[in-house]
Amino acid sequence: MSETILEVKQLTKRYGKQLALNNFDLTVSKGEIVGIAGRNGAGKTTLFRIITGLTPEFSGSLSLFGSLDEQGALENRHFVGTIIEAPAFFPDLTAKQNLEYYRIQRNIKDQNRVDEMLALVDLADTRRKKFKEFSLGMKQRLAIALALLHRPQLLIFDEPTNGLDPTGIIQVRDLLLKLAQEEELTILVSSHILTELEHLATRFVIIEQGNKIDEFTKGELQERIQSYYEIRVNKPLAAINILQTAFPDAQMELDTDELIKVYDLNIPAEDLADTLFQNEFKLSHLVRKTHKLEEVFLNMIESKGRDTRHV
C-alpha cells in the first residue's frame, strides 16, 4: 500500500449562507500529482486554504502525513509547500536576493539551497535581472522555488498556469513533472481548465459548487475522450432505435442537435450506413469524431453537478 500523505473527510466550509465546500473527501498518496479541476468559485481555493491552515475554521477532519489530530496536522504543515496567492517578492531585487531574504527569514541553514533552487527552476542565469523585469512564467517559477526552499514533501499550488502564455504553461508544467520525478514531491494542483492539468496530473478530481462530482485516473480520462461516429439522418429518433437494435452492444445517444453518436468504432462505418439505407433513412452526414477534453469536462459538470446542487 502506498503511503497516505493527505486525507480529508467530510470537509465543509460556509461563508455566511454561501456553502464553499460540502462534505468533501480526498485522499492523496505519496508521489501522486492530483489535479483539482472546477470552474471559478467551485471551491478549489477554499479546499487548499483549509489544508494549508490559512482557513482554520471548518468542519470535517484533516490528516497530514498520517497525523490525525489537529495539533499534529499543524506541526506537519512544515512539510507542505504552498503557492495559493502570489508571494510577496521585492520588485527591485534579483531572484537570488529575493530567495536569500526568505532563506534567512525562514531560518534555513543550508546556504547552497538558494542556488540549488534557482538551478532547479531554471532561473540561475537571470543574474542581475530584477524581479520587476521578469516574465509571468519566471515569476511563477520563482514562486515554486520559494515554496520548495524548506524541502517540503507536499506542494500545493493553486492555479499554477493562471495568466501564463502557452510557453509559460508548458515550462511550469514540465517543472512540476520534473519535481515529482526527481524530488519525489507529491503535488496537489488546481485549475479552472481541465486541459491544463491533462498532461500533468496522475489523478483528477472535479469540483462544482463545493461538491466533489467526479474522480478518475489518467487512464480513465483517456477512455472518456473516446472517439465516436457522428450521424445526421432524417427521423433521428427512429434511426437510433433501429441502430440500437442492429448493434445492441454499442453505446449510442441522441444529442441536443439531433445528432446520433455511436461510441463503438469497432463497427465499420459502412455497416452503420447500410443499416440506415436498408431502413430507408436519408443519411446526410457520417463522420468519425473525438470528444474534446473541455467538452468532457463541461458535460461532467453539467450532468453530475445538477444532481448535487442545492444540498
Ligand SMILES: Nc1ncnc2c1ncn2[C@@H]1O[C@H](COP(=O)(O)OP(=O)(O)OP(=O)(O)O)[C@@H](O)[C@H]1O
Ligand atoms: N472569504 C470569503 N468570504 C465569502 N465568500 C467566500 C470567501 N472565500 C470564498 N468565498 C466563496 O466561496 C465559494 C468558493 O470560492 P473559492 O475561492 O474556493 O473557489 P475557487 O474554485 O478557488 O474559484 P477561483 O478559481 O475563482 O479562485 C465562492 O462562491 C466564493 O465566492
